[in-house]
Structures are given as structure tokens and as C-alpha cells.
Amino acid sequence: GAGVSQSPRYKVAKRGQDVALRCDPISGHVSLFWYQQALGQGPEFLTYFQNEAQLDKSGLPSDRFFAERPEGSVSTLKIQRTQQEDSAVYLCASRDSGRAVETQYFGPGTRLLVL
């Protein structure tokens, strides 16, 4: 079956521009996570949804970052007024249930470069 998909795969933005990154989770998956991976680092947690409810947004680095999942399926991560330090790969993952013992399945990521 289809895995997690993300679009666009690559995005170049000018500093100050707003960007929107899309995640299509595996169909029926309840939980959805966003992670940020800087060069040479491991993925770092940004935010977590269970269905349409955003249960944890403690990893969002500033109020310029906003995520939504209005119908409990597709999610969008929006970054306003992008800065150079926002350059990273943004990974989305989905999971079948709300239990931690279920595996998180990752998408290929969106590579964002802010000039």
C-alpha cells in the first residue's frame, strides 16, 4: 500500500517568505508527527496530532511555526517569515494507533532551503 507522502520534496524560499509543507499519512493512521532534521543531526520532534487534535506542540521552535490537521488526515506545516535557521529537512510520520508501541512510518521529507 501507499506510504507516507510529502510535498513538495524540495523548497527554496527567500528569507521572509511564508511556506506550507504538506503531509499525506498512511490511510487510516490516527497519529501524525512532524520532525525537523538539521544537517548532520537526528530528527527533532516538532508537533503531534491524534486525529484532528494537536496534543503536543512543545517542539515548535517559535510562533512562526504552525501546524494543522483539520479533518484528521492530511496535515500542513506552515512557516511564516522564514529565516535561514529554518533550513532543514521536515519529516512527517504517521502511526496506526495512539499507542507508543506501534511503529511510526516516515515520509521522504521536504528539504527546505531559505536563502
Add this chain to the structure above:
Amino acid sequence: DQQVKQNSPSLSVQEGRISILNCDYTNSMFDYFLWYKKYPAEGPTFLISISSIKDKNEDGRFTVFLNKSAKHLSLHIVPSQPGDSAVYFCAASPLDFGNEKLTFGTGTRLTIIP
């Protein structure tokens, strides 16, 4: 503060030999540990996991060992194959409902030499 540490950024192993990747953690609230494998331009792919009630989990060529008292886990791959060349991330999570985010290490790049 890095709660999950992979102190070896890279490792080279001869094909057919055993690869051992190590991971240390500091947060005693972690109950569930995972290894992910990542190829360039792809997302991380789940490899194997272990919960804190076990000290070993095996799946084919892959075995994960957990030493809770030392807060240390390791991934053994035997025999190593060229397709195992990738970056390996250790990750950890508590098992509290609503707090299931994964905390990752910085990764170890494994190169299998033919």
C-alpha cells in the same frame, strides 16, 4: 541537552562480519527504544524495537540489546551486507499516552566494505 547519544558518527565493517552500533540515553522515563535506518533522500525506515521489560529482541540478522541499568542499547547486525550501508538512528520514547514523541540520536553512518 542530548538525551539520546550516538557517540560514533561513523563505522566501517567488512562484509560478512558483525556490525555493532551503540546508543546511550539519559532520561530514565524512556520505556521504548527503536532503531531506524536511513538512506540518502529517503525518510527513516523502522528496523527493530525493544521495550524496557526486555533485554534482547531479535529479528533475522538484527538484534537489539538493552541494558537498563547502564542506560545503554546496541544494535548487532550479523552477517553485515553491502545493503546495510546507511545512517542508523537510535530513538527512544516514554510509553505515556499523549507523550509518544520519539527522541533521536544524531546517527551513525555504517559503511560495509565488500
